Each structure stands twice: as C-alpha cells, then as structure tokens.
Amino acid sequence: MTEKTTSSDRQMLKMLRFLAKGEVRLERFGSEAVALHHGTARHEIPSGLLSEAVSRGLATMAQDSASLAPAARAYLRRALAERDEAFIEQHGDITRATRDIDGRPETLRVNEAESPLASLARLKDRNGEPFLPKAALAAGEHLHADFTRAQLQPRVTASWQPRLSGRSKGERGGMADLADSAVAARTAVNRAIEAMGPELSGAALDICCFMKGLETVERERQWPVRSAKLMLRTALLALARHYNPPRRAARIQHWGEEGYRPEMETICR
Known part of the structure; x- marks a missing residue:
C-alpha cells in the first residue's frame, strides 16, 4: 500500500475482503468483468483485478471459483491498519504525550x-x-x-x-x-x-x-x-x-519567649 491509497488499491482491498468470506463462485461477463458469489452476497469486479491478485499471490483461482491465498491475510491487516492510520491523521489531533503505563511513564502518540x-x-x-x-x-x-x-x-x-460468562460448576467467577x-x-x-x-x-x-x-x-x-x-x-x-495530598506542616509548640523556663516545684515527702 502506498501512502496515498489509489482507486485500484481500494478495489483490491474490497475484493480481498469479499474473498475472505470463503471460497466464492465466479460468473464471467465476457473478458472484462467477473461477478463473485458467496451465498447470497455478490461483488462485481474487473477481470483484470482478479488476475492481478493471483499474480501477486493474494488469491488462487480455479475454472469457476476463487479463494483467498494465505499471504493475503497479512496484506489485509497491513492495508486496513494503514487506512485507519490515515483516517486518524486526517481527522484527529495527533500529539506525543507521556502517560503512566503500569506504573512507568511512556511516550505515546x-x-x-x-x-x-x-x-x-x-x-x-x-x-x-x-x-x-x-x-x-x-x-x-x-x-x-x-x-x-x-x-x-x-x-x-x-x-x-x-x-459473567457461562462457566461450569466449580469454576471461579x-x-x-x-x-x-x-x-x-x-x-x-x-x-x-x-x-x-x-x-x-x-x-x-x-x-x-x-x-x-x-x-x-x-x-x-x-x-x-x-x-x-x-x-x-x-x-x-x-x-x-x-x-497528591498536601503535606501538613509540623506543629511547633512554644512554651514561652526565648530564654523562658517554667518554674519547677520541688516535691518533698
């Protein structure tokens, strides 16, 4: 995926997401268009798009069916992450800030x-x-x-x-x-x-x-x-x-002026 997603990139992403539903049935319309069928869902694409996906290792194709290749899973995750990131960059207010994560300060976007x-x-x-x-x-x-x-x-x-989710007898909850x-x-x-x-x-x-x-x-x-x-x-x-409770100043008790000493009485028995 390039930094600026093109129309063909979007078509490829949409087709691969449809193929991710499972094996699809192909319905051809001449040499220019193909309809993908999965259950009652239908998605029409240019025939060249499916051929490109096969050549890039993103899809496999038989005579009347097509399915997602294993490599396409990573492609989809990366493409969707880039699309979400682009949306956030466009509509969000992204800054770097320090947050407390599990008791440690970390710099995050x-x-x-x-x-x-x-x-x-x-x-x-x-x-x-x-x-x-x-x-x-x-x-x-x-x-x-x-x-x-x-x-x-x-x-x-x-x-x-x-x-609480369902649990068997004896399990903690x-x-x-x-x-x-x-x-x-x-x-x-x-x-x-x-x-x-x-x-x-x-x-x-x-x-x-x-x-x-x-x-x-x-x-x-x-x-x-x-x-x-x-x-x-x-x-x-x-x-x-x-x-962060404020610290309380220690209370200082004054017995009298400087040099003052209280008189002590001697108790005799």
Missing part, C-alpha cells in the same frame, strides 16, 4: 481530538489561565488509566461487577477471574469515587472514563448549560488532592 478532557485542556479562564490546571488534567488521566486497567469499560453494570492488576485498579477507582463524593464523581466518570461530551452529560443529568465543565473542574481538583 495520542489523539487528543477523541477526548473531551483534552479539548477542555485548551480552554482559558477570564484571566487567560488554563481552565483546567495541570494537576486536574493529570488527575483525570490517572482516573481514566485506572478505569481502563480495571476492565470497567465498555461492559459495566450498575453494581460495578463484570458480566466475578472478582476471582480478574488479574491482580485489575483488582488493584478497581480498588483505586472506588477510592477515587469516594474522594470526589457522590455529587461530583458522576461527571468525572462520564467525561474522563466513558468519554461523553459536556453537552451529553448536561442533557442526561438535566443540568444547566455550561455547568458540566464547572462540575468537572471541581471534581478533578478534589481528585488531584486525593492523588
């Missing part, structure tokens, strides 16, 4: 356009300062990372328990099926919710974890317009204090 939290990071307040301080943004990303490691998205129930890292992450998420409180945690979960937009949150919760970002800011500031 991040699509900031997909996150409502990232869009809020560009907002300014009346004084020109960032609407969300760095500590609040870091807290939101920390919550999202824990939420992802806890395997709470996208299949989440009201009781915060995973949906529920929390016992989770890895230790996922269990620890769930504990971290629950503690974060407690730190924010029931009034604020809902907005943080909706926006940072479920990736809902501000307008969606306001509509679902029947909040006034432009109130969701204020609730989110308050929630993330509280969460930032939970993740």
